[in-house]
Amino acid sequence: MPMRLSDIEEEVVFLKAIKDIIDSIENFAMLTLHGSDSDSTVLFKTSMHQRFFNITLVDFLSRTDKKAPVKQSSYLGALRTISANPRFDVDNTVAVLRDATCAFVNWLEQEVSVDVWLPSIETQASLQISRLNFLKCAATSQSITS
DSSP states (O other), X not given: OOOOOOHHHHHHHHHHHHHHHHHHHSOTTTEEEEXXXXXXXXXXXXXXXXXXXXXXXXXXXXXXXXXXXXXSOBHHHHHHHHHHSOSSOSTTTTHHHHHHHHHHHHHHHSEEEEEEEEGGGTEEXXXXXXXXXXXXXXXXXXXXXX
């Protein structure tokens, strides 16, 4: 039976894991940034870097292992919980984290139009899908074809 962590220990474990995942996703050895404003473009240096990014992002959005000593949750879900009810908040220092988490969740939930070619029926189609589902599909298809 796995050891049960206290709420504050669990928060520390999640925050450390989240920081490590974000550090690996936001790796400037894999990315090039074009521009310096909110409309900047981020490009991957190679297709392998893009695959690594997608797989790591999907890991971030996936649920923790059932055997882990923390509640089963996605890292994003844990981040939302921590932002809403932080154990380390002093004078509302968690506000920046809460705002960034909310903005990221809103971005992921936005529906986007994706053009796809369906060769077996020779049809070009436009699908409406949330960014979250699109990213999960893209990463899954890349891991299958790798």
